[in-house]
Amino acid sequence: MTATERAAMAVFAAINDRALERIRDLVTDDFVDHGAPPGLVPPGPDGYITVLGFVTGVLAIRYEIHEVVAEGSLVAVRATGHGLLRSDHLGFPATGKPYAMASMHIYRGRGDRLAEHWGVRDELGALYQAGALTPPALPVLGADGPPG
Numbered sequence: 001m002t003a004t005e006r007a008a009m010a011v012f013a014a015i016n017d018r019a020l021e022r023i024r025d026l027v028t029d030d031f032v033d034h035g036a037p038p039g040l041v042p043p044g045p046d047g048y049i050t051v052l053g054f055v056t057g058v059l060a061i062r063y064e065i066h067e068v069v070a071e072g073s074l075v076a077v078r079a080t081g082h083g084l085l086r087s088d089h090l091g092f093p094a095t096g097k098p099y100a101m102a103s104m105h106i107y108r109g110r111g112d113r114l115a116e117h118w119g120v121r122d123e124l125g126a127l128y129q130a131g132a133l134t135p136p137a138l139p140v141l142g143a144d145g146p147p148g
Contacts, residue, residue, distance in 0.1 A: 004109030005070040008077060011107075011114065016062050020049045028115045035105075035119030048117075059083040063103075077105040081121070085130035090123055092132035099129035 007026045014022040024045040032043050041047035055061045061083035069076045081101040108116040127133040
């Protein structure tokens with residue numbers, strides 16, 4: 001297991017354990033979370049802990065890890081975030097209902113700490129599951145394929 005993989009898995013454990021202060025020892029002083037809205041939080045551990053405080057405290061997310069791929073200073077994690085829609089931060093009403101959101105995370109390490117994070121989340125799917133949006137109707141497919 002690479003140092004970056006160990007640090008990334010420790011971040012997910014800190015999130016699931018609700019022990020975010022442990023993240024201070026896992027990220028660099030200039031850590032950048034590219035998954036956070038630009039300008040929302042400063043770089044470094046304080047900014048990442050602030051973002052993850054919202055993720056855990058408001059959205060109640062816990063991660064289920066499915067796959068981890070690591071090479072050199074990079075690690076990719078496919079995970080499902082299980083949470084509750086208790087915020088209107090995406091522009092839709094909070095419903096308080098649960099969802100399971102597919103996500104991908106890529107970390108770049110420096111030494112034994114994480115220096116960068118990129119996250120891709122299926123927020124639209126989460127909004128459908130939690131009842132904040134109604135999914136569109138699927139097209140009716142006939143024997144000849146889709147309607148033309």
